[in-house]
Amino acid sequence: MSAAATDRVLFVRGLRTNTDARRLFACLVGGLVLALMTGPSGSASAPTSGFTGSILNPRVFGFLGFGAAIWLLMTVRHRFGDRIRAASDRVQAGPRRLFPDRRVRYGIYVVVLAIAIVYPMHLSSFWQEVLVDQVGVYVLLAVGLNVVVGYAGLLDLGYIAFYAIGAYSAAYWTGALPIHPFVHLNPFWAIPFAILAATLAGVILGAPTLRLRGDYLAIVTLGFGEIIQIVATNLTGVTGGAQGVIGIPHFSIHLFGIRYAWGINNLPYYYLLLGFVVLVLVLFRSLESSRVGRFWTAIREDEVAAEASGINVLKYKVMAFAIGASTSGFAGMLTASKIAFVEPGDFTVQLSILILVLVIFGGMGSLPGAVVGAAVLQWAPWYLREHPVLGFQQQDIYIYLGALLVVMMIFRPEGMIPSRRRKREIGLAEHGVGHADALSGTGSGPVA
Amino acid sequence: MCFTQNFSNAIVLGLADGFIYALIALGYTLVYGVLQLINFAHSEVFMSGGFAGYFVLNAIIGTGQPHGVASFGLVVLGILGGAAGGGVIAFLLERVAYRPLRRRNAPKLAFLISAIGASYFLYNLAGKEFGRDSVSIPSPFTNGTVFTVFGAQVQTYYLVIAVAALVMLALLDRLVAVTRLGKGIRAVAQDAETASLMGVNIDRIISQTFVIGGLLGGAAGFLFGLSSGVVYTMGFTPALKAFTAAVLGGIGNIRGAVLGGLLLGIAENLSVTCIGFQWRDVMAFGILVVVLLVRPTGILGERLGRSA
Numbered sequence: 001m002s003a004a005a006t007d008r009v010l011f012v013r014g015l016r017t018n019t020d021a022r023r024l025f026a027c028l029v030g031g032l033v034l035a036l037m038t039g040p041s042g043s044a045s046a047p048t049s050g051f052t053g054s055i056l057n058p059r060v061f062g063f064l065g066f067g068a069a070i071w072l073l074m075t076v077r078h079r080f081g082d083r084i085r086a087a088s089d090r091v092q093a094g095p096r097r098l099f100p101d102r103r104v105r106y107g108i109y110v111v112v113l114a115i116a117i118v119y120p121m122h123l124s125s126f127w128q129e130v131l132v133d134q135v136g137v138y139v140l141l142a143v144g145l146n147v148v149v150g151y152a153g154l155l156d157l158g159y160i161a162f163y164a165i166g167a168y169s170a171a172y173w174t175g176a177l178p179i180h181p182f183v184h185l186n187p188f189w190a191i192p193f194a195i196l197a198a199t200l201a202g203v204i205l206g207a208p209t210l211r212l213r214g215d216y217l218a219i220v221t222l223g224f225g226e227i228i229q230i231v232a233t234n235l236t237g238v239t240g241g242a243q244g245v246i247g248i249p250h251f252s253i254h255l256f257g258i259r260y261a262w263g264i265n266n267l268p269y270y271y272l273l274l275g276f277v278v279l280v281l282v283l284f285r286s287l288e289s290s291r292v293g294r295f296w297t298a299i300r301e302d303e304v305a306a307e308a309s310g311i312n313v314l315k316y317k318v319m320a321f322a323i324g325a326s327t328s329g330f331a332g333m334l335t336a337s338k339i340a341f342v343e344p345g346d347f348t349v350q351l352s353i354l355i356l357v358l359v360i361f362g363g364m365g366s367l368p369g370a371v372v373g374a375a376v377l378q379w380a381p382w383y384l385r386e387h388p389v390l391g392f393q394q395q396d397i398y399i400y401l402g403a404l405l406v407v408m409m410i411f412r413p414e415g416m417i418p419s420r421r422r423k424r425e426i427g428l429a430e431h432g433v434g435h436a437d438a439l440s441g442t443g444s445g446p447v448a
Numbered sequence: 449m450c451f452t453q454n455f456s457n458a459i460v461l462g463l464a465d466g467f468i469y470a471l472i473a474l475g476y477t478l479v480y481g482v483l484q485l486i487n488f489a490h491s492e493v494f495m496s497g498g499f500a501g502y503f504v505l506n507a508i509i510g511t512g513q514p515h516g517v518a519s520f521g522l523v524v525l526g527i528l529g530g531a532a533g534g535g536v537i538a539f540l541l542e543r544v545a546y547r548p549l550r551r552r553n554a555p556k557l558a559f560l561i562s563a564i565g566a567s568y569f570l571y572n573l574a575g576k577e578f579g580r581d582s583v584s585i586p587s588p589f590t591n592g593t594v595f596t597v598f599g600a601q602v603q604t605y606y607l608v609i610a611v612a613a614l615v616m617l618a619l620l621d622r623l624v625a626v627t628r629l630g631k632g633i634r635a636v637a638q639d640a641e642t643a644s645l646m647g648v649n650i651d652r653i654i655s656q657t658f659v660i661g662g663l664l665g666g667a668a669g670f671l672f673g674l675s676s677g678v679v680y681t682m683g684f685t686p687a688l689k690a691f692t693a694a695v696l697g698g699i700g701n702i703r704g705a706v707l708g709g710l711l712l713g714i715a716e717n718l719s720v721t722c723i724g725f726q727w728r729d730v731m732a733f734g735i736l737v738v739v740l741l742v743r744p745t746g747i748l749g750e751r752l753g754r755s756a
Contacts, residue, residue, distance in 0.1 A: 036573070043579035044678075047503060050577040155560055208741050215486050216740055218560060219691055223733035226688070234726045349684070353568060360561060395580075398572040405565025409558045410548045429555045437557035 019078075024071045031067025035060050037399050113278070120270055128266040132338065135378045136273040137331050142358040142374035143280055143367065144327025149356065150365030150422065151293065152320035153300035153437035154210070155218040157352050158225030159328055162198040164232060164347040166329030167336035168239060169194040174337075176248045179238055187251045187337040191330065198329020202322035210317040225349050232344035244343025248336050262338075269338050276334070280327060281367055287323075288367070296320060300437060301425055350398065357401045360408055363415025365422040372417055377401075456600035458717040464606040466713025467613035471668035472690030473697070473705035474620065475538075475661030481637035481700045482657045485556065486691065488563035489541050490665055491683030492570035493534045497666025498673035498682055499578060500533025501526045502585045509586040522588035526674075527612055527667045534666015535659045541566055542658040547651070567683075575680035582679035585670075609671050616664060617706060623660070624702060633657055637700070685729060689716075692736040698746030707747060 015021045032055060039054020054060070120131055141163065148156045171177045173190035185193070209220045232239045239245070251272065252261035262268050287293050295316045298306040307313050336342050355374075362373020384392035408415070414423040472494055479487045505526050514522055545566040549558050589608070593601040624630035632653040635643035644650050669678075672686060693712040697704025712732060719731035739746065 036577075041579075042577040044502075044581070044583040045579075047499075047578050149557075153557060155557060157564075209737070212740055212744055215556065215560060216695075216744070218488075219486065219688070219695075220737060220740060223688060223692075223736055226685075227730050227733050230726065230730050350568075353564060356561070356564070396572065396576055398568045399576060402565045402567065402569030402572065406545050406562050406569065409545075409554070409562035409565065413554060413558050426555060426558075430553045432553065437555045 020075055023074060024068070027067040027071035027074070028064055029067075030070070031063040031065075032060070033403070034066065035063035037396070037403065038063075041393070116274060117271075120267065125266060128270065130379070130382050132266050132269045132273060133335070134382060135375050136270060136277065137335050138355065138358060138378045139371050139374040140273070140277055140280065140331045140334075141328060141355045142362065142370040143277070143284060144324045144331070145355050145359050146362075146365065146367065146370040147284060147287075147320050147327070148324035149359050150363075150370070150419070151288065151296040151300075152317055153296075154317060154321060155215070155437075156221045156321065156324060157218050157349070157356070158205075158221030158223070158228070159324065159355055160347050160349070160351040161221075161225040161228040162201060162325040162328035163332035163335075163351075164228050164344075165198045165201050166194040166332030167342045167346075168232065168332075169197040169329070170333040170336040171245050171248050171342050174249050176245045176342075177238065178236075178240055178245075187249060187333070190337075191333055194329050194333035195326045198332070199322045199326040201329075202325025203318055206318045206321035206325075207314075210314055210321060222349065222352075225347070225352055229344050229347050232347070239344070240342075242344060244341060244345075246341050248340045248342065250340065251337055269334075273334065276330070277371075281371070285367060292316065292319065297421065301428075353398075354401065357405055359415075360405060361416060363418040363422070366415060366417050366419035369415050369417035369419065373415065454721040455718075456598035458721050459714055460597070460600040460602055460606060462714030462717035463710060464609050464713070465716065466693075466710035467609050468668045468672050468686065468709075469690045469693045469712055470706040470709030471613055471616065471664045471671075472687055473694040473709045474617075474702065475665040476691050476694040477697075477699055477702060477705040478633070478657050478661045480694070482633060482640070482654050483546075483559075485546075485559050485563075487541075487658075487661070488560060489545065489567040489570065490538075490661070490690075491687030492567050492574075493538045493541070493662045493665040493683075494669040494672070494687055495571055495574060495678075495680065495683035496537040497530035497534035497669025498585075498678040499574060499669075500666060501530035501670030501673055502583060502678045504529030505585050505588060509588065511586070513590065514588055515590060519589035523608055523612070526585070526588060526670050530670025530673075531663040531667040534662040534664070534669060536662070537570065538658040538662025538665070539655065541570075541662075542655050546654075546658075550654075571680050571683060578680065580680060582677040582682075584677045585673050587674070605675055608674075612667065612671060616667060620660070620664065620702070629653070629656055689729075689732045692732055692739075694746075695736060695744075696739050696746055698748040701746065701748050704746055704748035711747075 036051065036054050039057070039059075040050060042048065042050025042053075120128055123131065141159070145156065145159050148154050148159070168177070170187060170190050172179070173181055173185045173193050174187055175181065175184040205221070205224055206217075209217050233242045235241075250262045250264075251269075262272065295306070295311050298309065298311060299313055299316060303313060358374040358377050359370055360373075361369075361377055362371070363369030381392070381394060381397050385394055413426050472490065475490050475493065476487060479485065479490070505522060508522065508525065541563075545562045546559065549562055589604055591604050594604055594607055595602055624633060632643070632648050633656075635646065635648050636650055636653045636657075640650055643653075668686075669682070673682070676682070689712060690709065693708035694705045695708070696712060697706070697708025699705075712735065715735060716728055716732055720728050723731070
């Protein structure tokens, strides 16, 4: 081999082992993928048109530049990160809570709540609808799934099935389904029944499968989500079949001389939903710091140790699963009554994944994370869609969400607004202490 | 009685479906063997195989109607194309969605979530780039009844699936049993830490295991696409059922995956004649739940790292 060739080989080998070079390569590839994601669509007859339009196009340089900029940022952080971190450690020694003073935190909650109450009044009716149907309901769903994924560390991929059960129970108890109950209820009175039905479904599904190794739960719930949709589509005599059922009544109050009926206007639903979300948040917050919450933490961190300490692991796993399911059912019930319509096509697996993304993005186990994550991610696509320049296509949303999941897991598994405990756990698990999820089970075999 | 009526027909159809499930299920079982993780994105490996096979055959055949030796060659080319597509995607998947997490020793939940993200990314990107309507692969052969067994008509298509699957299964069996790579896979499955002490390059073995699973899954994608067409969402249901098959036979167990696939295919097709077409998927998931409850180790039992 000539000296030049040897040099070249050594240079290539050096590049392959050089962290900075590898990282630059990854960033540039990331830029190309981003160019592909945002580029024009192709078709089966012209499968390369999407690629040529997005990558063999001057616009690609913008994305490559973006990748290079990210690389630069990462390199700077990597090189000088220790010094930056040392400086910030000096500033805030001790527990790293963003706002250590309790009064400040409550003040922030009050301000946020005040904004949440006043701000929507000034929105157009279109954005009010987005706020209720897309943001509010999903905040509720994300907060519920947060109990399952965040608190108990279980992966539920059929979360929307419980939403469907809630929606169909609402339809049943208000008399909209082909089969009728013995008494027709006002949607408010149907709420406990819808929650009960979803909780029961959660217990029935959870009790047997939660005995098994945790990753089986993911598959079983995924299958369950499919089954619910197939059953709702095919049991025409009970559910109204594929075209769904209409005529679920809106909420109304007729109590102690107060008479109010929710109509087609969005704002009253928003306040109803806001009230419920705040209620659920307060409830879950106290649950988190209760005995049960501490059991969940223990199970998540080390199931064997939890079991050995006398915690009934199965019971508390089922409890978390059922609480999540009941929240989902509750959300389904609210939606059904608001849009007065239920159809099986609303309950796709994609929605379960979407809610999972909301929780992961915000931060597993963090209530503010779930709320902010859901609000931001649900609002952004609508904003982008309405944006005149960006030309975002709604049908591409899952490309972005999928990529977001992978990127989050690689760079920031604890989420945008992490729960301090969860963040510490993930860090510990990466150093071989504990699990940070309840997926490993207690034994090496499939039966926990 | 519905069983006797169309029994032999259901068996033939079931075996054809079952071989496809078996090929996909092997991808789950192999990866499970080395990583103890369910590869949630395996459905997209299957889908990529379907698209790759479609592009290969579409480019060669166009609107022609091949027969004879040409048909045989085209089927082989389609399978190779599908396998290549699946293998490439599986390789990239391991690199991007698994390896960075493994380096960091991330919790198991992170792997599952990252794989789900990769799956959604891949299939929706395929929908964007290749269109969202189903396309049919131009047929490399003229389908017809070859022979009849107990009143069941065995079509060319079923024979193609069965022969291709059996060849691939035999190759895999030998690969795992005798080659150096197969030994490596078994060693990592038995005890990754010890294997690495013995000089096995774990990263390379895991990557190659993904690729082998990808080759089989991609080929299955092509075979599936021959009759059902190719569309970006095609992976979801067959892959979920193949996972069921892998659990049914005993996950981590290669022969179990094949047995589970065939049994699931037959059970599903019997349920079509007995209960009704629309309940087919419910049947498969029902089997999954029952197996997990009654015998979570599967029929042949979970076993990692034995030769085949």
